[in-house]
Amino acid sequence: MIDIHNHILPGLDDGSKDINTTINYLQLVQASGVKKLVFTPHYMPGFYDSTREKVSAIFKQIIDLKTVHAPDVEFYHSAEVYLNGENIVNDIIKENFFINNSQYVLVENNLNGFTEDLYQLLYQMNRKGMRPILAHPERYMEIKNDPSRADDFLQRDVYLQINTGSILGGYGQQVQNAAFELIDRGWAHFLGSDCHCRSGVYDYPQAVEVIRNEFDDKIATLLSSTFPERMLKNEIIPHFYMVKKTIPKKKSFLEKVLDFFGE
Numbered sequence: 001m002i003d004i005h006n007h008i009l010p011g012l013d014d015g016s017k018d019i020n021t022t023i024n025y026l027q028l029v030q031a032s033g034v035k036k037l038v039f040t041p042h043y044m045p046g047f048y049d050s051t052r053e054k055v056s057a058i059f060k061q062i063i064d065l066k067t068v069h070a071p072d073v074e075f076y077h078s079a080e081v082y083l084n085g086e087n088i089v090n091d092i093i094k095e096n097f098f099i100n101n102s103q104y105v106l107v108e109n110n111l112n113g114f115t116e117d118l119y120q121l122l123y124q125m126n127r128k129g130m131r132p133i134l135a136h137p138e139r140y141m142e143i144k145n146d147p148s149r150a151d152d153f154l155q156r157d158v159y160l161q162i163n164t165g166s167i168l169g170g171y172g173q174q175v176q177n178a179a180f181e182l183i184d185r186g187w188a189h190f191l192g193s194d195c196h197c198r199s200g201v202y203d204y205p206q207a208v209e210v211i212r213n214e215f216d217d218k219i220a221t222l223l224s225s226t227f228p229e230r231m232l233k234n235e236i237i238p239h240f241y242m243v244k245k246t247i248p249k250k251k252s253f254l255e256k257v258l259d260f261f262g263e
């Protein structure tokens with residue numbers, strides 16, 4: 001299992017408040033069976049100033065703790081980029097927010113209503129060869145009210161990352177229903193904990209188990225392992241992976257005879 005979205009690095013955003021909290025969560029991750037962790041502090045100029053330089057410095061301190069507290073977990077760092085404003089796409093390049101130097105970038109937007117420039121910024125990202133992943137689509141007002149709206153993003157070559165908390169009902173019934181519907185439609189690509197180190201619980205494996213029970217083992221593995229692994233290797237992931245094939249109906253003897261005579 002690979003967690004591509006969390007706020008476990010300390011002191012950068014509204015996630016882990018100090019190094020002790022981070023250590024506690026690294027131990028929980030180690031115990032959970034998650035093997036790869038991509039730290040994604042919020043990047044929102046003016047609010048969360050998680051520049052590459054700042055994050056790298058903290059990441060170096062955390063790497064030193066790995067052997068003791070999370071020996072079986074591999075660490076990566078990137079950001080959850082708040083996609084808004086004319087400079088943000090250039091910031092992604094300047095700060096190298098590409099996950100493991102791939103073309104994939106985790107982005108978010110306003111939960112209470114998408115900003116007007118969102119589609120234009122996603123278009124700019126795609127034109128520059130980036131592969132945007134929208135964090136927790138099921139939590140945005142437009143999509144939780146009408147999950148079919150998520151198609152707007154898939155049609156724009158945007159990947160979708162569902163939160164473990166949404167699967168487990170932590171944001172309420174409507175968000176949980178939306179998350180299930182996205183998975184059911186084959187519109188979800190990744191599972192992320194979006195862990196902010198507040199509850200004392202790291203719920204990634206529980207959410208995988210719920211997906212396995214509600215859907216099947218195949219989809220649980222795709223979202224928690226197969227697709228994240230491909231992302232880390234910068235391999236292409238299909239935006240639509242559940243294309244239903246129409247199997248041609250077998251013709252009856254009479255139909256075959258009529259075909260033969262050109263009827």
Ligand SMILES: [Fe+2]
Pocket residue numbers: 005006007080135194
């Ligand atoms: Fe987040």
